[in-house]
Amino acid sequence: MESVSAAVIVAIDGPSGTGKSSTSRAVAAKLGLSYLDTGAQYRAITWWMLGQSVDVNDPQAVAALAGRPAIVSGTDPSAPTITVDGQDASGPIRTQEVTSAVSAVSAVPEVRARITELQRRIAAEASYGIVVEGRDIGTTVLPDADLKVFLTASPEARASRRGGELKARAGSGTVDLAATRAALVQRDAADSSRKASPLKRAEDAVEVDTTELSLEQVIECVVTLVENTVAEKAQRTPS
Numbered sequence: 035m036e037s038v039s040a041a042v043i044v045a046i047d048g049p050s051g052t053g054k055s056s057t058s059r060a061v062a063a064k065l066g067l068s069y070l071d072t073g074a075q076y077r078a079i080t081w082w083m084l085g086q087s088v089d090v091n092d093p094q095a096v097a098a099l100a101g102r103p104a105i106v107s108g109t110d111p112s113a114p115t116i117t118v119d120g121q122d123a124s125g126p127i128r129t130q131e132v133t134s135a136v137s138a139v140s141a142v143p144e145v146r147a148r149i150t151e152l153q154r155r156i157a158a159e160a161s162y163g164i165v166v167e168g169r170d171i172g173t174t175v176l177p178d179a180d181l182k183v184f185l186t187a188s189p190e191a192r193a194s195r196r197g198g199e200l201k202a203r204a205g206s207g208t209v210d211l212a213a214t215r216a217a218l219v220q221r222d223a224a225d226s227s228r229k230a231s232p233l234k235r236a237e238d239a240v241e242v243d244t245t246e247l248s249l250e251q252v253i254e255c256v257v258t259l260v261e262n263t264v265a266e267k268a269q270r271t272p273s
């Protein structure tokens with residue numbers, strides 16, 4: 035493992051299927067940083083709402099209970115964890131039911147305020163630095179991040195990657211790529227058009243189009259960006 039000396043805050047944003055999670059985890063592991071998957075937090079609160087039989091399409095009902103569940107994220111990139119009220123939520127948050135409901139829940143301002151506060155606290159406590167991945171990290175959650183990366187890819191590439199992930203999870207069953215693409219485009223449209231903190235590239239983010247790149251190439255590219263950022267930061271900081 036290479037390691038970076040000063041605490042560095044890295045924000046990685048972008049739509050689904052761009053390789054954001056795999057890249058963020060691998061970069062954090064390689065550089066000895068913590069890792070936070072903020073999508074998992076939004077999925078966790080959505081899973082809890084569904085378990086309470088809250089109508090996820092009723093923003094007032096969701097807002098009223100947004101402060102209730104205790105959501106705890108483990109930030110070791112080799113084994114990230116997420117619990118809700120002490121219960122392991124890592125499996126259930128990846129179900130289709132949660133995926134279909136998460137955009138509605140994460141559009142509720144009270145939910146975003148709650149989760150954003152958790153995210154900022156986790157980033158502040160990461161003594162060696164952290165890679166935080168999501169949709170609004172560079173714009174809203176950590177606007178002073180040392181490095182902001184915005185990952186993109188064509189809808190076709192993103193659907194094919196998501197399809198691969200779903201297939202790996204589902205085992206031998208077939209995956210409908212056209213339906214996967216449609217669901218992904220619809221979720222991105224909802225995430226990008228919501229009023230509260232939409233999916234958006236920060237003006238000072240480095241955009242990396244991953245359409246033609248392998249995962250290893252994307253990881254290498256982001257590792258280099260982080261290392262350059264750390265070196266520049268060290269030069270600015272008097273010893």
Ligand code: DC
Nearest residue numbers: 050072073074076136140168169170
């Ligand atoms: O990255 P993911 O697919 O697990 O994210 C699930 C949903 O959570 C996504 O559709 C939008 C929402 N999300 C968000 O609104 N803000 C973030 N920082 C991360 C995710």
